[in-house]
Amino acid sequence: MKHLFSALIFDVDGTLAETEELHRKAFNDVFKNNGLKWHWDKSLYAKLLRIAGGKERIQFYQTHFPQQNGLLSDNDIALIHKKKTEIYASLVKKGALTLRPGIRSIITAALEQKICLAVATSTSYSNLVSLTKSCFDKKPEEIFSSIATGNLVKQKKPAADLYNLVLKETSLNSKECLAIEDSRIGLMAAKGANIPTLVSPSIYHLAENFSEADYTCVTLEREQLPKELRQLLF
Numbered sequence: 284m285k286h287l288f289s290a291l292i293f294d295v296d297g298t299l300a301e302t303e304e305l306h307r308k309a310f311n312d313v314f315k316n317n318g319l320k321w322h323w324d325k326s327l328y329a330k331l332l333r334i335a336g337g338k339e340r341i342q343f344y345q346t347h348f349p350q351q352n353g354l355l356s357d358n359d360i361a362l363i364h365k366k367k368t369e370i371y372a373s374l375v376k377k378g379a380l381t382l383r384p385g386i387r388s389i390i391t392a393a394l395e396q397k398i399c400l401a402v403a404t405s406t407s408y409s410n411l412v413s414l415t416k417s418c419f420d421k422k423p424e425e426i427f428s429s430i431a432t433g434n435l436v437k438q439k440k441p442a443a444d445l446y447n448l449v450l451k452e453t454s455l456n457s458k459e460c461l462a463i464e465d466s467r468i469g470l471m472a473a474k475g476a477n478i479p480t481l482v483s484p485s486i487y488h489l490a491e492n493f494s495e496a497d498y499t500c501v502t503l504e505r506e507q508l509p510k511e512l513r514q515l516l517f
Contacts, residue, residue: 287511289459290399292449295406297465297485300382300414309371313363329487335405335439335468338364368409375413382418385503392516399453401429403445408432429453441468443475467491
């Protein structure tokens with residue numbers, strides 16, 4: 284029987300794991316360590332997540348909050364973000380991160396079935412390494428045959444660049460793939476590349492509009508997956 288999908292393309296933050304609270308803590312820690320009187324509470328961070336990429340988020344914050352204007356140069360932002368990534372990696376290494384329910388079984392089944400797995404994420408490659416080493420005890424390349432991270436494209440999500448890069452690297456038609464996302468900007472990126480999309484909203488994105496999604500589910504556990512994906516994997 285020919286299955287509808289030949290490849291699964293995963294977002295990382297919020298999709299593979301609920302990472303955003305760790306990211307928020309790492310941002311606040313690095314701000315404090317560097318003498319910045321900034322604090323991103325949950326409400327503010329939810330708004331900042333509309334901007335993909337950590338460096339871009341910092342720049343947006345100081346540009347759109349008048350009291351922060353002009354505080355950090357591009358070099359300052361790059362350095363702050365580098366330190367933030369190191370803090371995040373340390374938190375993950377200590378075991379502060381767990382996969383979202385259902386993710387392990389999806390990936391395990393896909394690998395057993397020799398289904399192509401890929402990543403399209405605005406986050407950094409080092410953050411992906413931290414996650415896969417902590418949660419799978421593997422390098423990303425041992426799981427995913429194509430890895431598109433934010434530093435490899437001109438525009439991050441909601442632009443389609445990351446998904447287009449995966450399609451180029453895998454030589455797959457967009458309709459042969461299924462994107463798995465947790466946010467509206469991720470959904471927009473996948474649909475911009477004409478890829479069918481399953482959305483399972485993460486904590487920070489529960490209230491967003493996912494009307495364009497081909498499939499939605501509360502969690503990624505087997506019984507909640509769309510029938511086509513269950514048949515493919517199990």
